[in-house]
Amino acid sequence: MAAPRVIGLDIGTSAVRAAEVALAPAGKRVRAGATLTRFGSQPLPPGAVRDGEVAEPEIVAGAIRRLWAEQRFSSKDVAIGVGNQRVIVRELDLPWMPPDQIRAALPFQVQELLPMPIDEALLDYFPTGQSDSAQGRVMHGMLVAAQRDTVRANVMAVESAGLRPLMVDLSAFALMRAVVRGQYAGRVVGVVEIGASTTQVVVAAHGVPRLVRTIPLGGQQVTTALASRLGIAAPEAENLKREAGIGFQAPPELQSAGDVISSVVTGLVEAIRNTFVYYQGNHPGAGIEGVLLTGGGAHLPGFGQFLASASRLPVAYGDVLADVRVEKAVAPMIGDGMGTMMAMPLGLAYGAAA
Incomplete structure (x- = not known):
């Protein structure tokens, strides 16, 4: 019997990416027997996706159609992700009940917690554990609440491309599945x-x-x-960003660029550091042991060292292909650093197989 296959489709701001994974036979762990059989990406023009939400469905649909035509994925069934500031994720304890009853009860349990009308939200609950209390058994988990419009826009783009979105997953959960494994599975890590x-x-x-x-x-x-403050075109600014990096002693000709980069990246690093501080303040005795980086922006020269210095935590790139077999036809498409770009579609595929 042929191994079952699943496809994760990531709709990013700059590109759409898809990964097709053949899974191990039933009864074995998904990642331990996963084989990457197809992978591809198609660039998106600026503005097609804004703040993690599809703004131009037909443009995105066209890119997805080209991706499917080029890579010849074996199915039109896909798992897609959603994740932006209009998706709320927070810890929530509930009285224990079966999973189907939890979903039915969520609208009544959380309507006072959301900054949006309950009828405009799509709700889900991710259980993380349970315990006994004086009032009875308690379910611990994470509430996920997404604006319907955010999810609808992404689904419409996928359907317009002729695909079938079988699952809409939280992007952050997909990211965790792809990166937190092996030695990191038993530790407390920031991704x-x-x-x-x-x-x-x-x-x-x-x-x-x-x-x-x-x-x-x-x-x-x-x-x-960089483009705005130095009065240069976006492609030139992109190249200059990679040349100057962050945290280095810049030569005179790159000093202005270095100052601009530092002004933006410092704000991002502070936001990441504050997130870690918040977590550790609320979980004494269970501090974060390390940080794993993914995504194209993580390859800004010096970023990892800059974040490590600010957070006082060891920082490394997440290796999403460490325990994944890669078919020969796919291997030439995976260059240096591409592994960190594949975390999201791979994690979405793993989620569809769970």
């Missing part, structure tokens, strides 16, 4: 994905998400600031 316009931060303890935050800053804001 940081720096995208074009947003940065996702997830704190996972022993493979379970404990805190999720979306920061409205990414690599694109650095490029835009």
Whole structure:
């Protein structure tokens, strides 16, 4: 019997990316027997996706259609993600009840907690554990509440491309699945994905998400600031960003660029550091042991060292392909640093298989 296959489709600000994974036979762990059989990406023009939400469905749909035509994915069934500032994720304890009853009761349990009308929200609950209290058994978990319009826009783009979105997952959970494994599965780690316009931060303890935050800053804001303040075109600003980096002693000709980069990146790093401080303040004795970076923006020269210095935590790139077999036809498409760009579609695929 052929191994079952799942496809994760990531709709990012600068590109759409998809990964097709063949899974191990039933009864074995997903990642331990996962094989990457297809992978591809298609660029998106500025403005097609804004702040993690599809703004131009037909443009995005066209990019997805080209991606499917080029890579010849085996199915039109996909798992997609959603994650921006209009998606709320917070810890929530509930009286224990079966999963189907939890979903039915959520609107009544959380309507006072949300900054949006309950009929405009899509709700889900991710259990993380349970305990006994004087009032009875308690379910611990994370509430996920997304604006319907945010989810609808992404789903419409996928359907317009002729695909079938079988699952809409929280991007942060997908990110955690792809990165927190092996030696990190039993530790408390922070996962940081720096995208074009947003940065996702997830704190996972022993493979379970404990805190999720979306920061409205990414690599694109650095490029835009350089282009605006130095009066140069965006492609030139992008190249200059990679040349100057952050945290280095810049030569005179790069000093102005270094100052601009520092002004933006320092704000992002402070937001990440404050997220870690908040978590550790609320979880004494269970501090974060390290940070794993993914996303294109994480490859800004010097960023990892800069974040490590600010957070006083060891920082490394997340290796999402460490225990994934890669078929020969796909291997040439995976260059240096591409592994960190694949975290989201791979994590979405793993979620669809769970």
